[in-house]
Amino acid sequence: MPVCTAEDVAEAQRRARAAQAEWAARPLAERRAVMLRYHDLVLERQDQVLDIVQVETGKNRVSAFEELADVALTARYYAHAAARHLRPARRRGALPLLTRTVEHHHPKGLVGVIAPWNYPFTLAVSDAIPALLAGNGIVLKPDAQTPFTALIAVELLFEAGLPRDLFQVVTGVGADLGAPLIEGVEYLMFTGSTATGRIIAEQCGRRLIGFSAELGGKNPMIVLADADVDKAVEGAIRACFSNSGQLCISIERLYVEDGVYDRFVAAFAARVGAMRLGAGLDWEADMGSLISRKQLDVVTRHVDDAVAKGARVLAGGKPRPDLGPLFYEPTVLEGVTEEMELARAETFGPVVAVTRVADAEEAVRRANDTAYGLNASVWSTPRHGAEVATRIQAGTVNVNEGYAAAWASIDAPMGGIKDSGVGRRHGREGILKYTEAQTVAVQRGRAIGPVPGLPLEKYAATMTASLKLVKRLPFLR
Template identity: 50%
Template sequence: MSSPTAAALIGNSRRDALVAQLSCTTTDTATVIAPFSGQPLHELPQSSIQDVQDAAATARLAQEAWKAAGFAHRRRVLLRAHDLLLERREELLDLLQTESGKTRGQAFEEIFQAASVTRYYALSARRVLATKRRRAGIPLLMTTRVSYSPKQLVGVVTPWNYPIALGTMDAVPALAAGSAVIQKIDNQGSLAMLATREAYLDAGVPAAVWPIVAGPRDTVGNAIIDSCDYLCFTGSTPTGTRVGERAAGRLIGASLELGGKNPLIVLGDANPAQAAEDAVYACFASMGQLCVSIERIYVHESIAEEFTREFAARVSALNQTAALDYSGDVGSLTSAAQLERVQAHVDDAIAHGATVLTGGVARPEIGPYFFAPTVLTDVTAAMQCFANETFGPVVAIATVATDTEAIDRANDTEFGLNASIFSGSVAHARRLADRLHAGSVNINEGYRGSFSSVDAPMGGMKKSGLGRRNGPEGILRFAQARTVSQSNGILQLPRTGAEFAVMAGLMVTLLSVLKALRRR
């Protein structure tokens, strides 16, 4: 199926209206390719460093009024945006599919996530950021409260693979806190994210409070870091490391969601057929181009043969298509670079002795970047795909003899983003979950349990990143905590040596009493 041009998909005037949202004064453009066809989709204007600086300065001015508008106003605006996202979902789904190559069902996950996170922060921001009383150092004599003020300008650098979901998961809590946001979108997901932002603007978010730019990482991306007060970045570990170093050089905070080599453990008490059916989606949603998708499976030897047979059969039966409807199980890789990386990992594995149970080949008869979902066994440390993130539709199955071996092999990685355990006993799985070195663990599900839990923090351990998005943690990163303590005038605290001589005994007694009462 041929992928439409942007003009055929939404019309020239609609495309131009979306692109007009960009903060851009240059004549430079970049060609965006439609993954389903490999043909040019549209030309996207590219911002300059000066565009970033100008947008940042304007956003800082606009933020004062946005903050002063208060939580109740921002709540109304964000709840209206929630509704507009759902009303406009069909256009958003068309744009997501056409720019990313994913199926419509997997594109719908992004709309669901964006609406969920918007509703969550609209309703929880005031409570999380409310001034709260804390225990004073000297009870009765002092009173202590903690208040929060929003960081003025938050930078958000959004990747191509989940532009709407990941874009809103960072931008929305910042807006709910009262911050302004300057966002760099990836060229490949530009129209989808611009159409998403438009819904928030139509709901009442001032355009100046949320400028969007596009352009090269080394210029526009660095300018974002140099212009903001806090940075959110999602991408590869090497790039994220450089981003973190640049942010640290300015003494600003950063949340970095980086790479993963995510394991799935199938315990001996699992139903092998059911586990195989559920594991397929965990590995091949969005063609594995998702930071939390599964690339390694460790299955107990007692059920390994049946699980592997069922798993390979279900992967072979997946319907791979470019249709802009719900008929597809898996879609296309997003770019030529992605296809090259996946093919290189598979070719290298085969050359070093891996066995291909299914897949392992490109599918140009469907489209230029299609690659068959691939299941490997006999993968060794000599292969590129053993420890390095493939970020594509390739999974390796290995057999283990014990739970401890499964945990040890799952943890034997420099990454620690997501992990999964399939078991017939939730209690058994929970005990093992506590031993996994990962920021999120899903039981009898691949990633969607934790990914959709917007009230719970999401992030990585080890080289999978720093900081957390979602939950109270996801909005507190955009707030400055301020502690205010006051003397209640009941008793003057000692100031001179003579006064300390009188009061020291009383203060020691106070400490002993507080301990006896188990008071913090």
């Protein structure tokens, strides 16, 4: 795989920028048709895509399929919704009947995407899809550990009819390519760690360009006494261990109300202990491996530190070199306290800490006691769960689901608060951020301002009376 340089980034930006003007001039219907063909190609070629994703990441096949389904869903949604989000919109004018004001949206120009390794198919293209539909060009920098997944994702776009120069991919080391990428784009989308997100925010700020960033999380799940415990157990399995726990929105903290704690924990630990680990390109494994030695070392350090300081292992708790060099058992810990590293730091692996709480109020307080605010989960009756969800400080909260319900609701915004991110993907926000809003106001009749021949004091008095009158007219509010 080529290791690109700053010069390669500049050339990629030159090519994409040259192609962008022609692409933006195409009717939206043509851009939409490309995305609908892409939707079909992704589904038709899924065996090839899933194999590549698994080989590069080590994840199990069903976690790889989540990526593929997400990309198809995103392509279909924005293909159908882009016209609604982008069409010119009438806004209330300065003077009723005399001022016609319209909001337009124009493409930013060139959008940079820096994608991580954990969801390399989804995050290579799911943010690019709305940017492309809005008329932009793309320069993508995938993670150095998963370049082939990004390349097959983009190749299928070309097969669907996207101009090849419009979507450029630069491969190599992020520390070398990130700065020159930011220097040559009008907007940046980043998914990754909070620490790197802060650096990128500074770089974008110096250039006064917009950016979005989905960053880290230490996501909580609350199980209340009125929850269906059996369903909560199965939901926790998916929420904690999908993609081997290497998911920004996966659950790392479990707060269980006292009335169901013993029943839930016993069933959960038994279920975790029975999970099947494997590396095959089939559908048999419940969980695959970690991505790298670095990630394995973080997981091992967090668990060993917690156990050394008094945490109890209810399931898992050790590497599995007999299965492969990067396997670690899905792990449940009890008795995690503040002096342990994993209490607050993001593990980003198959480890969850379970804690007994007295009631919903304590659960919410503990859930919010974090610097992060990306995703959360509440298990209860639908009505009670929805009420509790509104009190959790997170960008998305799922009731009786771990993460997929909110993530797959593509028409709704998704992103983090606090240290978990800036901006939103999905929905209206997820496409309009790639545009420049322009207001065009056409004035009929007399201009806004003092009337020739009318004393300025009398003009001000007349305007004051008019403003008071407008306040009382409901249809003008």
